[in-house]
Amino acid sequence: xxxxxxxxxxxxxxxxxxxxxxxxxxxxxxxxxxxxxxxxxxxxxxxxxxxxxxxxxxxxxxxxxxxxxxxxxxxxxxxxxxxxxxxxxxxxxxxxxxxxxxxxxxxxxxxxxxxxxxxxxxxxxxxxxxxxxxxxxxxxxxxxxxxxxxxxxxxxxxxxxxxxxxxxxxxxxxxxxxxxxxxxxxxxxxxxxxxxxxxxxxxxxxxxxxxxxxxxxxxxxxxxxxxxxxxxxxxxxxxxxxxxxxxxxxxxxxxxxxxxxxxxxxxxxxxxxxxxxxxxxxxxxxxxxxxxxxxxxxxxxxxxxxxxxxxxxxxxxxxxxxxxxxxxxxxxxxxxxxxxxxxxxxxxxxxxxxxxxxxxxxxxxxxxxxxxxxxxxxxxxxxxxxxxxxxxxxxxxxxxxxxxxxxxxxxxxxxxxxxxxxxxxxxxxxxxxxxxxxxxxxxxxxxxxxxxxxxxxxxxxxxxxxxxxxxxxxxxxxxxxxxxxxxxxxxxxxxxxxxx
Amino acid sequence: xxxxxxxxxxxxxxxxxxxxxxxxxxxxxxxxxxxxxxxxxxxxxxxxxxxxxxxxxxxxxxxxxxxxxxxxxxxxxxxxxxxxxxxxxxxxxxxxxxxxxxxxxxxxxxxxxxxxxxxxxxxxxxxxxxxxxxxxxxxxxxxxxxxxxxxxxxxxxxxxxxxxxxxxxxxxxxxxxxxxxxxxxxxxxxxxxxxxxxxxxxxxxxxxxxxxxxxxxxxxxxxxxxxxxxxxxxxxxxxxxxxxxxxxxxxxxxxxxxxxxxxxxxxxxxxxxxxxxxxxxxxxxxxxxxxxxxxxxxxxxxxxxxxxxxxxxxxxxxxxxxxxxxxxxxxxxxxxxxxxxxxxxxxxxxxxxxxx
Numbered sequence: 001x002x003x004x005x006x007x008x009x010x011x012x013x014x015x016x017x018x019x020x021x022x023x024x025x026x027x028x029x030x031x032x033x034x035x036x037x038x039x040x041x042x043x044x045x046x047x048x049x050x051x052x053x054x055x056x057x058x059x060x061x062x063x064x065x066x067x068x069x070x071x072x073x074x075x076x077x078x079x080x081x082x083x084x085x086x087x088x089x090x091x092x093x094x095x096x097x098x099x100x101x102x103x104x105x106x107x108x109x110x111x112x113x114x115x116x117x118x119x120x121x122x123x124x125x126x127x128x129x130x131x132x133x134x135x136x137x138x139x140x141x142x143x144x145x146x147x148x149x150x151x152x153x154x155x156x157x158x159x160x161x162x163x164x165x166x167x168x169x170x171x172x173x174x175x176x177x178x179x180x181x182x183x184x185x186x187x188x189x190x191x192x193x194x195x196x197x198x199x200x201x202x203x204x205x206x207x208x209x210x211x212x213x214x215x216x217x218x219x220x221x222x223x224x225x226x227x228x229x230x231x232x233x234x235x236x237x238x239x240x241x242x243x244x245x246x247x248x249x250x251x252x253x254x255x256x257x258x259x260x261x262x263x264x265x266x267x268x269x270x271x272x273x274x275x276x277x278x279x280x281x282x283x284x285x286x287x288x289x290x291x292x293x294x295x296x297x298x299x300x301x302x303x304x305x306x307x308x309x310x311x312x313x314x315x316x317x318x319x320x321x322x323x324x325x326x327x328x329x330x331x332x333x334x335x336x337x338x339x340x341x342x343x344x345x346x347x348x349x350x351x352x353x354x355x356x357x358x359x360x361x362x363x364x365x366x367x368x369x370x371x372x373x374x375x376x377x378x379x380x381x382x383x384x385x386x387x388x389x390x391x392x393x394x395x396x397x398x399x400x401x402x403x404x405x406x407x408x409x410x411x412x413x414x415x416x417x418x419x420x421x422x423x424x425x426x427x428x429x430x431x432x433x434x435x436x437x438x439x440x441x442x443x444x445x446x447x448x449x450x451x452x453x454x455x456x457x458x459x460x461x462x463x464x465x466x467x468x469x470x471x472x473x474x475x476x477x478x479x480x481x482x483x484x485x486x487x488x489x490x491x492x493x494x495x496x497x498x499x500x
Numbered sequence: 501x502x503x504x505x506x507x508x509x510x511x512x513x514x515x516x517x518x519x520x521x522x523x524x525x526x527x528x529x530x531x532x533x534x535x536x537x538x539x540x541x542x543x544x545x546x547x548x549x550x551x552x553x554x555x556x557x558x559x560x561x562x563x564x565x566x567x568x569x570x571x572x573x574x575x576x577x578x579x580x581x582x583x584x585x586x587x588x589x590x591x592x593x594x595x596x597x598x599x600x601x602x603x604x605x606x607x608x609x610x611x612x613x614x615x616x617x618x619x620x621x622x623x624x625x626x627x628x629x630x631x632x633x634x635x636x637x638x639x640x641x642x643x644x645x646x647x648x649x650x651x652x653x654x655x656x657x658x659x660x661x662x663x664x665x666x667x668x669x670x671x672x673x674x675x676x677x678x679x680x681x682x683x684x685x686x687x688x689x690x691x692x693x694x695x696x697x698x699x700x701x702x703x704x705x706x707x708x709x710x711x712x713x714x715x716x717x718x719x720x721x722x723x724x725x726x727x728x729x730x731x732x733x734x735x736x737x738x739x740x741x742x743x744x745x746x747x748x749x750x751x752x753x754x755x756x757x758x759x760x761x762x763x764x765x766x767x768x769x770x771x772x773x774x775x776x777x778x779x780x781x782x783x784x785x786x787x788x789x790x791x792x793x794x795x796x797x798x799x800x801x802x803x804x805x806x807x808x809x810x811x812x813x814x815x816x817x818x819x820x821x822x823x824x825x826x827x828x829x830x831x832x833x834x835x836x837x838x839x840x841x842x843x844x845x846x847x848x849x850x851x852x853x854x855x856x
Contacts, residue, residue: 258852259844265854371619376791415511429509
């Protein structure tokens with residue numbers, strides 16, 4: 001990038017960390033030898049956990065439905081290998097807490113037998129609803145890491161009449177190259193998936209944003225997209241977080257998504273390149289999402305690169321396959337900027353995992369935090385235009401409401417502020433803590449409000465009942481009095497008659 | 501493995517920049533101007549610089565010790581050394597040792613640590629100390645000498661230079677006591693002599709800055725060059741220096757054009773006093789200046805205009821220190837009114853309307 005571009009063209013937000021993508025990105029894709037056991041978690045997406053429909057001991061084929069979606073926002077889970085269901089129980093979740101979640105364990109029979117699939121000769125002739133249905137049935141979720149069920153997004157896009165599909169090939173996180181690899185190796189599949197998604201959401205054009213540090217991917221995608229003028233390949237400046245949907249939308253279309261609105265409301269929908277490739281597999285060949293490309297990288301890894309592996313494979317097996325120089329000082333699921341530290345390597349690979357990083361001690365070293373010198377680097381780096389130093393200062397003082405006034409809720413935890421901080425203040429840690437506290441407070445408030453409403457309703461009901469009871473008693477009393485009077489009158493009449 | 505058991509929030513990577521690296525870079529940017537000043541003013545200025553920096557560092561360490569806080573990391577970050585250094589750059593180079601000692605201690609103990617240490621002080625410590633000295637010891641703080649370069653005949657050597665700093669200027673020494681240009685112009689104006697006449701006898705500033713003044717005044721060009729290097733290294737942004745220099749230059753140019761007999765010209769204003777040092781090194785102090793680019797423009801312009809106003813109409817010939825302190829006091833207000841626009845919101849903070 002020339003001097004002129006550096007001054008005038010580069011986005012004003014964001015950071016430019018060392019990308020560490022090569023040599024891993026240039027190593028050819030390797031296929032993991034099938035593991036003996038896979039652990040398929042029921043919750044690999046945003047929304048309701050899937051409901052198991054298989055029993056322990058049951059034989060399953062590769063791609064067979066293991067668990068069905070529950071609720072509107074959910075996704076099904078399929079068997080990544082053929083074999084026998086060995087257990088349905090807890091495994092460690094890919095989360096820093098090390099807490100467990102339910103997964104279906106399958107013993108691999110190494111026969112690799114797929115279910116009968118229903119290929120479609122011309123998916124572009126299918127009705128959008130049919131494409132959405134097939135995508136939902138294949139369990140496809142956002143593979144860039146957001147893991148939002150893709151079919152739900154298709155319906156939203158159709159409803160809001162989206163005109164542009166933005167295909168996210170930014171992959172701005174350092175170390176990761178899974179999207180780069182899929183664009184280099186299967187550009188035709190990605191472009192086909194893009195066209196199928198366009199059909200599903202009714203978009204007129206697709207803009208594929210690829211950071212300009214991936215020239216090979218840009219070249220491959222240009223060749224694959226040549227016959228389709230509606231699919232436009234758009235190199236974008238290398239700048240973290242270019243792969244964040246709001247930033248990519250603004251860079252490619254100039255449109256700004258309002259706060260508390262969804263991208264579809266400004267007429268665009270963002271899907272990741274790997275998601276598009278998965279849609280291509282699902283709709284054209286009827287293959288559910290059971291395998292993915294994952295980057296194995298980091299200083300502790302002997303042969304870093306991209307691995308094609310069944311979902312549900314243990315991270316430890318992936319690391320063993322690539323070899324380790326040393327015991328990793330930290331294992332991260334995802335990229336270094338937004339990834340989750342893993343408690344250990346006995347954790348299954350999930351749909352949204354684009355990378356596993358095994359950091360050596362040098363990479364994992366976190367300098368001690370110092371005082372804020374108000375240099376303002378965080379404010380300049382924030383892609384949302386927030387003032388992390390002010391929010392951090394308020395949170396440190398325990399003034400969470402004060403932090404909220406600085407629009408803490410608009411923070412997406414991209415980590416730019418903490419990355420550039422010369423005092424190494426863990427700002428994202430502060431923000432996540434405050435968001436959690438505020439969320440809990442909000443929940444408590446809702447609960448208190450709800451019980452207050454119940455108490456009031458009960459008081460009203462009791463009052464009403466008491467009133468009704470009193471009225472009924474009064475009525476009965478009146479009736480009784482009336483009856484008595486009547487009886488008396490009758491008795492008198494009788495007496496009078498007798499007298500007469 | 502211990503690090504793996506403690507959950508740590510992302511990001512898991514960080515910049516190689518650090519507070520001490522920032523401070524060291526700023527000091528390196530000051531080195532050429534400082535060495536040039538040492539050459540011009542000889543050994544007394546070197547001794548005064550050492551005393552001032554030493555006192556500032558000692559004050560910092562002493563306060564940290566009192567508060568039972570770790571001393572070494574705070575001293576290693578270099579902020580106290582930088583504070584002492586900047587203060588020394590603004591003192592008369594042949595001032596007695598106790599000016600430097602008092603100023604250095606005042607800067608780090610009262611103007612910085614009393615507020616809670618690095619990042620907490622409202623006012624620029626070096627300027628607080630300079631103003632305290634100027635008000636308390638006006639005679640010593642306005643006794644300038646004409647440059648007597650290290651290699652000049654009659655310049656004091658290391659020992660006699662130390663004696664100048666410790667005991668004052670001996671009568672036998674060939675040092676010409678002199679006023680700074682701004683001070684001279686102000687005195688003559690107050691005597692009713694207009695600038696057209698008086699400037700003929702003024703200490704003429706040569707193009708390379710050999711003139712009576714502080715270390716930071718004489719080497720104005722080298723100070724500016726250091727500032728530009730800091731901008732390219734992205735240690736400081738252009739907003740404060742440019743706005744401050746414009747804030748001095750624009751009124752100076754206009755008023756000089758209106759009445760050259762009463763108002764000094766623009767280059768003199770920019771190259772005299774602490775204008776350059778103030779614009780590039782003092783006003784740009786992170787802690788005491790606004791954190792947003794727009795706020796920095798307002799802050800810088802305020803520093804510049806106030807400097808000009810104080811120099812021209814107030815009692816003191818030089819106003820950078822006062823101007824910076826006044827604007828420091830406004831920084832929290834600027835910061836609470838001037839905020840960046842948040843993505844997806846208008847300037848007031850309400851959500852934008854969806855537009856296609």
